[in-house]
Amino acid sequence: MTQQQDLDRLDTDELRERAVELARQQWDLRFFWKLLGLIPAAQAIAGNQEASDASVAQLSGFVYEALSAENDPEVQEALRPVYIDYLRERE
Secondary structure: OOHHHHHHHOOHHHHHHHHHHHHHHOOOHHHHHHHHHHHHHHHHHOOOHHHHHHHHHHHHHHHHHHHHHHHOHHHHHHHHHHHHHHHHHHO
16 A cells, blocks of 8 residues: 555544644644645635635734744844845845
8 A cells, every 4th residue: 555545544634633743843834834825715615705714814913923023132133144145145
């Protein structure tokens, strides 16, 4: 049996738990970002437009809150190399 067949046999809850745990262990923020971006569309596909709209509002609030952490001078200093690298790459 292939790994694909093994995964296809798992229920959705088990797949979600495994994927989220693996992403946590590997600090895979891209996976979480992708997942967050897909949730509103998945809710709309499932026929729950109100939840989809609410998710967009919640996600935008979450992003705003995360970015406001940059106001902390210590966080700013920790991010300094990231800003420098970003600017160097685009000059």
